[in-house]
Amino acid sequence: MRERTIQLRRATSLFAYWGDGRLFFHNFALRLTVSARPITCELLDFFSDWRTSQAAINCFADYTPRSVRSAISQLVKHRLLLPKDSPELKQDTHIAKEWSDWLPEGSFHFSTKDPPLADLSSWSLNRLKSILPKTPRPKIFKTVKGAKKMLLPTRAFPESEFARVLLTRKTHREFSKQKLPLETVSQLLSLVWGVTGHLQSPVFGKLLRKTSPSAGARHPGEVYLMALRVKGLRAGLYHYHPGHHRLERINSNATPDKARLYCGRQRYVRDAAALFLMTAVFRRTMWKYDYARAYRVVLLDAGHLCQTFCLVATWLGLAPFCTAALKDTLIERDLGIDGICESVLYVAGVGLPAILAPVK
Template sequence: MTADLGGLRTLVRRAPHVLSLWRGSGRVVQSARRTDGTPATDLVLEVLDGLGDWRSVDQVARVLDTPRPAVEVLLTGLLALDLIEISASAPATDDQSRHAPALAVRAGEDAWRVWSPVARLFHLATRDVTFAGAARPGPATADTAAAVTPAPVASAPSPTLPDPGGAEVALPAPVLPGTLREALRLRRTHRQFAPGGVPLQDLATLLGVTFGVQAWARIRDHAPLPLKTSPSGGARHSLEAYVWARQVDDLAPGLYHYRPDRHVLSRLDGRHGPDAVTAWLPSQDGYQNAPVIVAMASVLARVSWRYRSARAYRVILIEAGHLAQTFCLCAAALDLAPFCTAALADSVIEQGLGLDGHAQPVCYVVGAGRPMGGPWRPHADRDAPSVETTLLGEALSRE
């Protein structure tokens, strides 16, 4: 798109989320919506400094003591790089402070405006990863996703964590009743739970089916790769499950780490869940009585060892979604009431679990309890919604 300053009365101002960063030996200014910028010359910085509010091109020319045509060239260049933005129309009067002009907003801009610069930088930096020609890394796997740098096989991080040393609880083998169709039809998010604990058998099924290693793939002389019910980029399976068992029949309440290779719970000695669930899930109503809460935390090194592109971080978050869906479907199959939430107090959870949040950040929380009887009512303090099943929904109900 060719940048166009518009008419004589166009107003300009600095775009939000303009960054200054060092590239090589020089400093550049760059919009958070782009991957390119311009050298941060004194002139560019002076113009951007002075454009905190709407200004006419003539005002800019006066301040810079520079002929208007030259200023137009400069501003057109800054506009092309999204470093400034222009008003959609000129204000009715010259008094810009009282008549703020409408902004020419591009389609889809609103979301990025509120999420930027962080989300936009991450999104841009992880778009359009080049797959072709990426060197194969040490371990052989089934996919070629994301740019990679070879890494010595010997240094591959283990797919399992070291034993935390606490008492172990052997879990019964998973027993998953019902059909996929039924589970898909029944799955809903619940934020209230009937009194009573979750049977240990059900917890074992939830953990074993969702997080447990179903098989090991052995390829040539490489370290075995875990395979689970959910896919994982490069079979890295970086997400570990930490269980806050609050009310599980035949299981002492407390914090546990699920060992996906051996299907046991390791008690996290000396660590306790907080007094209230809201310490982990702030601003969330309804989970106070959740009998089971599971926090997923990614061992980043497992992924970064193989994938050197920042896109790999996207992959981890996507994988958390896969696992959460499997967890929720299993819970539905077990006639439990599942939930998933992104509204979590990351650092509080990491501290509580004794995790180094930089090496193993928490990214998602799921949980389950016993369902309340009656029609689905996602919020205890609100009326039950009227739910109208579509033709597609009815198809799932048919035998």
């Protein structure tokens, strides 16, 4: 009897699509997908406002009460209908409020979190090849058919430190067991995420200058240091404050095994000396750009920062890497962020090279 009086409402983090001749409903906040008959749209529409199952039975009088109750039960089970005061409703409401300017297009961000990631490090070469697509590989170069061809002058790179760094940058998978000097971590943080100056805008006021570009100088990026082997710094998770060039200790939850979990169980991550967990505070960009395309520039900003990171790390004689194979929710929980207002986007890491070279 109590079930008939429970207040229910349709999830707002919801979209529908057709696939293989079936109608699917996807709750992008929870990453749950279910197929259903088209009549489900009418039932979900009925629950656009707070209603009870008894009210639905009365409205859909052409159907038996048992069938309506069964349909509602399935919609609640698959989180398409949410009860009042439920954790799912709280999350759904939070997303609807914070992402109102960028929805429904912004659903991509939530739908692609926490992907299923397999540890392939122990797989044989033949097994790895067996999961590749059976179609031919796409060509790695594009040629414009019918276009006139003009050869450029022979490539000649100048003898400069800048060219050396560009040409020697690579992704590393092996690292020395030695600790990373705290001074080197300080240089990395300062040159990648630190404030290098300010710009006074007549419209937007004081804006930050950094070594990487950011759309509208909004700089939504934040970075958290996972110190694993840093000389002079206790292992732990730290937030970097670029305005004061300081670390703010969050907790001691930093181990090689946890780092591996963060990065989709990739084994090489365990041997890194430090991870740099890159997040975005979306409201900084939304405040100026209230249209969904701006989500792209948040991702572009993360890419700019990561390339700067890799180049600076190379210049410092370190061994950098980066990965987007992440367990988003686990990282966000450990950092104490909600994954809605602020969310992890990218992870970079470093160690000393397996074959040691002088560190700047």
